[in-house]
Amino acid sequence: xxxxxxxxxxxxxxxxxxxxxxxxxxxxxxxxxxxxxxxxxxxxxxxxxxxxxxxxxxxxxxxxxxxxxxxxxxxxxxxxxxxxxxxxxxxxxxxxxxxxxxxxxxxxxxxxxxxxxxxxxxxxxxxxxxxxxxxxxxxx
Amino acid sequence: xxxxxxxxxxxxxxxxxxxxxxxxxxxxxxxxxxxxxxxxxxxxxxxxxxxxxxxxxxxxxxxxxxxxxxxxxxxxxxxxxxxxxxxxxxxxxxxxxxxxxxxxxxxxxxxxxxxxxxxxxxxxxxxxxxxxxxxxxxxx
Amino acid sequence: xxxxxxxxxxxxxxxxxxxxxxxxxxxxxxxxxxxxxxxxxxxxxxxxxxxxxxxxxxxxxxxxxxxxxxxxxxxxxxxxxxxxxxxxxxxxxxxxxxxxxxxxxxxxxxxxxxxxxxxxxxxxxxxxxxxxxxxxxxxx
Amino acid sequence: xxxxxxxxxxxxxxxxxxxxxxxxxxxxxxxxxxxxxxxxxxxxxxxxxxxxxxxxxxxxxxxxxxxxxxxxxxxxxxxxxxxxxxxxxxxxxxxxxxxxxxxxxxxxxxxxxxxxxxxxxxxxxxxxxxxxxxxxxxxx
Numbered sequence: 001x002x003x004x005x006x007x008x009x010x011x012x013x014x015x016x017x018x019x020x021x022x023x024x025x026x027x028x029x030x031x032x033x034x035x036x037x038x039x040x041x042x043x044x045x046x047x048x049x050x051x052x053x054x055x056x057x058x059x060x061x062x063x064x065x066x067x068x069x070x071x072x073x074x075x076x077x078x079x080x081x082x083x084x085x086x087x088x089x090x091x092x093x094x095x096x097x098x099x100x101x102x103x104x105x106x107x108x109x110x111x112x113x114x115x116x117x118x119x120x121x122x123x124x125x126x127x128x129x130x131x132x133x134x135x136x137x138x139x140x
Numbered sequence: 141x142x143x144x145x146x147x148x149x150x151x152x153x154x155x156x157x158x159x160x161x162x163x164x165x166x167x168x169x170x171x172x173x174x175x176x177x178x179x180x181x182x183x184x185x186x187x188x189x190x191x192x193x194x195x196x197x198x199x200x201x202x203x204x205x206x207x208x209x210x211x212x213x214x215x216x217x218x219x220x221x222x223x224x225x226x227x228x229x230x231x232x233x234x235x236x237x238x239x240x241x242x243x244x245x246x247x248x249x250x251x252x253x254x255x256x257x258x259x260x261x262x263x264x265x266x267x268x269x270x271x272x273x274x275x276x277x278x279x280x
Numbered sequence: 281x282x283x284x285x286x287x288x289x290x291x292x293x294x295x296x297x298x299x300x301x302x303x304x305x306x307x308x309x310x311x312x313x314x315x316x317x318x319x320x321x322x323x324x325x326x327x328x329x330x331x332x333x334x335x336x337x338x339x340x341x342x343x344x345x346x347x348x349x350x351x352x353x354x355x356x357x358x359x360x361x362x363x364x365x366x367x368x369x370x371x372x373x374x375x376x377x378x379x380x381x382x383x384x385x386x387x388x389x390x391x392x393x394x395x396x397x398x399x400x401x402x403x404x405x406x407x408x409x410x411x412x413x414x415x416x417x418x419x420x
Numbered sequence: 421x422x423x424x425x426x427x428x429x430x431x432x433x434x435x436x437x438x439x440x441x442x443x444x445x446x447x448x449x450x451x452x453x454x455x456x457x458x459x460x461x462x463x464x465x466x467x468x469x470x471x472x473x474x475x476x477x478x479x480x481x482x483x484x485x486x487x488x489x490x491x492x493x494x495x496x497x498x499x500x501x502x503x504x505x506x507x508x509x510x511x512x513x514x515x516x517x518x519x520x521x522x523x524x525x526x527x528x529x530x531x532x533x534x535x536x537x538x539x540x541x542x543x544x545x546x547x548x549x550x551x552x553x554x555x556x557x558x559x560x
Contacts, residue, residue, distance in 0.1 A: 018153070025482075029292060072158055119489065152449060165308030199304040200345070297433050
């Protein structure tokens with residue numbers, strides 16, 4: 001299985017702001033789309049993780065670097081990989097490219113902590129752990 | 141107590157789209173703000189309604205008529221009233237005005253059904269009912 | 281060509297609210313997606329309409345009726361048609377269905393006025409007019 | 421004048437997601453609110469900067485660290501300061517606190533480049549420059 005997951009998303013009018021580009025906070029929705037597809041491709045339905053395994057992937061940190069503006073109706077290619085995984089945390093890295101042309105529009109990272117419904121940190125259940133490549137350590 | 145509730149909200153960059161005005165779906169957020177303030181002024185904390193009284197105000201219908209565009213940084217005056225209240229439903233009516241000048245920018249309505257956590261319709265608890273003026277009938 | 285256009289969209293975490301369903305204002309984004317796809321299938325790139333023909337489709341009225349909640353990760357089927365078209369206005373009608381199962385979750389309508397960049401009403405350029413079936417009158 | 425600017429914002433239903441907290445991408449809207457108020461308090465109407473001085477504050481980088489979840493109806497206190505200012509760039513730092521209690525819920529930073537309408541970097545006009553404390557260098 002490829003280390004990367006790729007998925008497409010089209011920029012909606014709703015995503016733009018009056019500067020005529022995607023509002024800076026909305027890139028994090030594209031990161032969410034990439035993250036969910038990364039998991040789906042590996043057989044992980046995040047909805048089930050929440051409902052059946054009481055495991056919520058709570059975001060602890062998020063960063064985006066904006067290189068070129070994404071504009072209305074652009075078809076975006078979202079490339080997602082796990083850049084670090086530990087027992088209780090996962091770090092995803094993203095690249096957003098314009099599908100036509102291939103320029104990188106934005107890059108970013110999100111760090112997540114595994115929590116139960118009450119928001120208390122827990123270890124990622126065993127069955128999911130094998131699906132995330134262990135990148136750095138396994139003690140946290 | 142006045143029949144109307146009025147509250148102010150400023151248009152954020154996030155609310156605009158590339159046409160340079162507020163995105164049409166975002167007016168419903170301003171209606172939400174008006175609705176919540178209407179209830180707060182009458183001593184109803186909607187959060188408690190959900191948590192303590194298992195009463196959710198679920199929207200069944202929403203309409204907005206757009207008269208003049210609201211633009212970035214406009215200070216909006218949201219005027220909210222109950223246009224109809226029944227045992228299991230409430231209808232709110234809204235006007236959104238530009239605070240400087242007073243033009244009406246949009247008008248709208250939302251119809252709500254009272255439901256429990258499972259989404260099943262129920263009667264509005266007695267203690268809340270007296271806070272909403274009964275406008276039309278009381279049998280539904 | 282079919283009278284209807286159909287397109288799919290998946291509910292994102294971003295679209296939900298704490299009631300665990302899609303926020304009521306966000307259905308209008310799904311209507312936008314349906315509307316844009318309806319035009320794209322008929323060879324109309326809305327981006328070009330704005331940039332090359334100075335024709336903006338400005339919303340004048342929008343309504344949604346909520347029948348069943350759409351939830352996180354639901355794949356939605358958005359069915360769009362033109363229910364009325366005149367020289368200076370177009371009315372779209374929408375149905376949002378759950379792709380698995382086919383229940384209708386919401387229905388709605390939007391009425392649009394053709395405007396130029398300054399927001400002044402104008403007639404829809406001839407080349408676009410033939411792409412919208414004339415439904416009622418042609419004098420307005 | 422205080423180095424900090426503080427402003428309040430209430431969490432709307434729209435801001436939450438089905439985890440019952442503010443969606444992670446929406447904290448960047450609160451940062452926007454803080455940034456705009458910081459400028460307004462110093463006499464800078466960002467709208468005028470765009471319209472009269474052809475100066476757009478384009479975001480180049482944004483980071484948020486999530487410490488405690490912000491929840492529906494929470495009144496947030498957004499504390500904003502300039503952590504670095506150069507000729508062509510400004511860095512803002514933010515803290516989001518729960519107004520009742522005062523816990524820090526999130527911290528973050530945004531880096532901005534001054535651009536003209538075409539998106540080309542330019543120096544911040546002189547009249548604005550004095551309003552931002554120069555923190556580090558003045559050569560870039």
